[in-house]
Amino acid sequence: MRIVVALGGNALLRRGDRPDADVQVANIDRVATAIAGLALEHEIVVTHGNGPQLGLLVEESAADPALRAPYPLDLLGAQTQGMIGTLLVRALYDVLPGHRIAALVTHTLVQADDPAFDRPTTFVGRAYSRKIAEGLARRHGWHIAEDGKGWRRVVPSPSPERILETETIHDLIGGGAVVLCAGGGGVPVTADHDTGALTGIDAIVDKDLAAAVLAEDLKADFLLILTDVPCVYAGYGTHDQRPVLGATPDDMRRAGYPDGSMGPKAEAAARFVERTGGLAAIGALDAAYEIVHGRSGTLVRPDPTVG
Incomplete structure (x- = not known):
């Protein structure tokens, strides 16, 4: 089975952690362990968040007196892809001896006239x-x-159209590699209509929606979105909170999950299932293997009454 694993921003920095390098190195082992269990049985592509790391670079760049202007988000995002990628590669080499592992700085095509640029x-x-x-x-x-x-x-957070390196990723998977890519949603770029020349954009692409696009284009069987809660909850944080263990794409959308937390994950899962007929799930990093095997998390499956 081909699985795209979308790691949340908490994978390297848990809530409340300082964004120090040694903290992220210490946290990486649990990430590698979660991925390794799946990689021994399936084809794996891993995407990841970069919120804390990007935020730190944004602050440092804005405060640097040597710069005439802060670095744009596309370049800072590329830096985080390299840093997080190398941490994951090192950790995975330890737990997957003999496996091919590749980390790519990848670019996400967006439309220059996306309404998100105005909002x-x-x-x-x-x-x-x-x-x-x-x-x-x-x-x-x-x-x-x-x-x-x-x-x-x-x-702005423009909608991802496609990951430009998808064919390269496909080739690497075919060669047996575990591929790490599309970090932080990928480096957002637009393409000139006449020449195809790429231009970096000062924006952030939602990492879960980018993972869904990548999973669709790679013809993945499963989109696994990992975060710091064991499943999706209806009424999260209220006295009426209850776990949602199974849902259809329509169920996920009707629930109205908040944009700043579960909303993009719910929409990413819904889009992938709707467009491909595959399966998606949302759950905790440490339960990745159990989620894929139906023993944990929230499973999103096609509506049997549709189509």
């Missing part, structure tokens, strides 16, 4: 007081919005 909504970087945030916005041309803990930069 920046994705938070990036740390929270500031309103006064400081407004000063940074004036200095760097940022958009800002309130995020409960303070004021943060918001950026």
Whole structure:
């Protein structure tokens, strides 16, 4: 079975962890263990989040007096792909001796006229007081919005069209490699209609939606979205909270999960199942093997009454 595994941002940094390098190195073993159990039985492609790492680079770049302007998000995202990729490669070599493992910096095609560019909504970087945030916005041309803990930069999140390196990934899988790619949703680029020339975009592509597009194009059988909760919950955080163990794409959409947390994961799972007839699941990193074998997580399957 071919499985695309989408690791959440908590894979290397759990909630509350400091974004230090040694913390991420210490956390990588549990990620490698979760992937290894699947890689011994299936073809595996791994995507990953980069929120904490990207936020740190954004802050450092904005504060660097040697720069005339902060680095754009496409270049910072590429840096995080390289860093997280090398950590995963090292860890997987230890637990999968004899396996081929490849980490790719990959690019995600988006449309230049995507409506998301007119409505920046994705938070990036740390929270500031309103006064400081407004000063940074004036200095760097940022958009800002309130995020409960303070004021943060918001950026566009255009819809992913395709991962440009999909054919290369397909070839690597065919050669028996475990492939790590599309980190942080991939480096967002647009293509010139006449020449095909690529231009980096100061935006962030949702990592789960990018994983769903990649899984569809690779003709994967299963999209596995791993996070820090054991399954999807209806009424999460309320007295009426209850686990959702099985759902159809329509069920996932009707539930109205929040955009800032479970919403993109639910939509990614729904899209993949709807478009391919395959299976998707959402659950905890440490239960990856059990989720694929139907013993944990929330399974999203095609609606038997449709089609």
